[in-house]
Amino acid sequence: MVKGLKIHSQAAQKAQSELFTEDALKFLAALHRTFEPTRQSLLVAREEAQRRYDSGVTLDFASETAHVRAEPSWHCAPPAPGLEDRRVEITGPTDRKMVINALNSGAKTFMADFEDSSSPTFSNMVTGQINLRDAIRRQIDFEVNGKKYKLSEKPATLIVRPRGWHLDETRVTIDNAPISASIFDFALYFYHNVHELVKRGLGPYFYLPKMEHYLEARLWNDIFNFSQSYVGMSHGTIRATVLIETLPAAFQMEEILFELRTHSSGLNCGRWDYIFSFIKKRRADRRAVLPDRKDVTMTVGFMDSYVRLLIQTCHRRKVAAMGGMSAQIPIKDDAKANEIAMDKVRADKLREVTAGHDGTWIAHPLINQIARTVFDEHMLGPNQYHVLREEVKVSAADLLNTKVPGQITDQGVRDNVSTSLAYTAAWIGGNGCIPLNYLMEDAATAEITRIQLWQWVKYQSRLDSGQTITVEYIDRLIKELTPGIKKIAPGIKDEHLKIAVDYLKGQIRKTWPSEFLTSDLMPYLALADGVEGQWQRASL
Template sequence: METTEKTTVEVQNVAQHQNILTPEALTFLNALHHKFNSKRIALLKERDIQQDLFDQGFAPKFPIETESIRNSVWSAAPIPEKLLDRRVEITGPVDRKMVINALNSGAKIFMADFEDSCSPTFENLMEGQQNLKDAIRKTITLEQNGKSYQLNDDVATLLVRPRGLHLEEKNLTANDENLSGSLVDFGLYFFHNVLELQKQSLGVYLYLPKIEHSNEARWWNEVFEFAQNYFKVPVGTIKATVLIETITASFQLDEIIYELKNHIAGLNCGRWDYIFSYIKKLKNHPNFMVPDRDQVTMTSPFMSAYSLRVIQVCHRRSILAIGGMAAQIPIKNDEEANTIAFEKVKADKEREVKNGHDGTWVAHPGLVSLAMKVFNENMPTKNQMHIKRNELNITEEQLLELPKGTITENGVRKNINVGILYLESWLKGVGAAALYNLMEDAATAEISKAQLWLWLKKEVKLDTGELVSKTFYDKIIKEELVKIEDYVGKERFHSGQFELATKLFSTMIFNEKLDDFLTLEAYNFIK
């Protein structure tokens, strides 16, 4: 293992995590910080510059300067055997019970999430690192409420999603700078587990979130090369799947794969974040509008075009195209409602597999068998990389086409209700919130916030003719808080963080400028 300068990383109030924050691990984080943090900050500034152009009326385009990458013949490096069959992936936060249950769920892959479904309290993050360390070594167990949890002999393959480039870690600093959340999550996981995974003939398998430009993929590739060299392990020990959850990334799929071609295994369609990004980037365009979020589905033209383009480009470059999330939770004591929900999931998964996707996501172990059945019946091979979809010619116009639909009072109420409920859960340290029979993460709150902001900014009229205004929103917020109190119970409502969540969420939808991410502001209120 390579050594570097003496660590200058300072740790705040976390002596109990000494098994994770060892001097050697902090030295590695210090090396990552000094080599890559300034470039990360520069990439974020490039996002701001790009956003200014979009706010002036420019739209995403296929970059002229990388046309040769899109049009030439090349393939990514081979995919490890363990990642060739990913027909069902389960996702969730890194708490101990979830890690055990997800690995035992029967899914092919478990994506352990330090990002959207994890409230980034330092306790959650450090315990999550310990949980994954124990899981890899097959020593993870749990005694809870009289039940014992331990791993089965046959478990899902583990993938890990670190936080996005925009998030920082305030509990770890170097030279008075916060460390990058991305580098902390990746660095600690890689440091503690790469050699153990090698002993098991496995690699460090990752998901990369929120990438907006191929330059950001290049940054990650450089991080990977540095980390592999630091431990003297082969190039390709790390294999990453990139979430395509920003509208700008859709226009640079080949370029993103190219930058990571020695380290990439696939792309994934992150639906809610993609719609959120679509609003964020194009919000100031004349006539731009998005209807109720329930009306924006994968059959909406711009969403269908995005999904199909992911399949086409992935298979052209010999990597996998993973479909989107089914957030449904089995509904107990209501067989009819449960059947309707499961039929929706089934139809969604059938559309994905028949379009050519190689796998899909679910949020609850109860959906694994349903999704597995759909893919087993329609995909007899390990994947569908042989389905090239060469007949498709997805245009810039198709990727940007406005979705049709209406804006309703029910849509406003749902965004306010779920937005406040989720944010309150996040502030309490729970990033995967079971709300109204769906497992919600930060993306739900982001799209709810963005839609409410957009509708107010554009002064839209509802399908009833009523004008959206601050007064209207204030009225709905008060009424929805009454419903929220009834939903969670009086004691829970008054002992929770609902006052703060309401204040934060309201401020964001009334702001003159749309906040980039609600988690950036809310992070100030957690430890």
């Protein structure tokens, strides 16, 4: 065992024994000791930035990096093997069945997700690593109840999304401090698989979530360079796509690409987290109050501006501009409702490809053909880098435009309450991705419901009926809706639902909303994994 490193959970012992080799743990410790101080300073910088926004400072493009945006000659790395054509990417958690089904889905790539669609129990995190290791080596096939799950001859290209910079991995400490969940997820995947991936003609590819500043991208780039040197691999072997899913990052797209340019595979419109961040970063601005979640579509002002700027930025720098996720999933028991839902998917994918996106996300294998047909018809080559969108002129005011048609309705509030309670309870129980009312909900969509409820209470918003949204009104809805949550989300435990209720009631009463529900609720998972409270940065 590496000196100063402790593993505080006994969960998934077999997976741990395979994953936590001495050499892998030495690599993990080297990354932590080298880069953790920088991560902590960047998290402090986030807090300082939020205080500026709260005081009335308006977000804008950074003056100190104007030269980066103005310089036309720099470009990012050319597409890596397996990433030349990304017209359909499927996403999902890393359980064994999901990994096989996603890799076999017919999508071009599979984003295996340790973040928003996974509840980070220690078992989920370490067994997920084993599943990806086995998939890369074509050793993932298994049989259950007489049904065989077998990897196809030509599976999708694998991309991994580690958790965001804000999360600790409290089940592992080094020098008496929890390590970064981002570094934990990255390090174990990279160390165990980089040589095998390269041998198979691919490479270690990543999606990087929730960054808020180009210096956070620089940290990732430094980690990539360190890691490639550590294992004797050429710099540029790693490739990463950054999710632009925070409001500050939308003002720094060029800078983020510049920092990662030798490792960059482009940017992605992380639409749901972006809506969440739009509200959260402007929490002190009552002008940023938004209507029902269903009305905040990709065609409203601030969302459309962000999309057009992202496509222009990526194609100017010769990398992929990836579209986002439609939340709709197939409806098996109602053909008419399913047709309506799939028409929404077609319209969303058509909007993306005609805008100039180079690919899109799906959450269910049955939607692959729909998305693929739309992109095949309108994107004849492997990408649309030639669509430069030079006519696009997006200002800071465009990115901050709060004119969103729609109203706040009683049904919209009810939907937010139900989704928040159901998802939170499921997440505490170890499930990070659940279907609700024929929509796939993950941490990002649940965050929208939480922060909208907080925002509506904070600013005493009114329903279309004229009723004021108060703490008492939300409390009544919570009381009314809680008994039915287990019907719409089977498998939720009573004790987890109680925590979800208490959490939501606490959130709507706060002066400012919590940064992330995953940070708030992580201690429950850690305690369930046997971790003592002294290692928790957050309190229950």
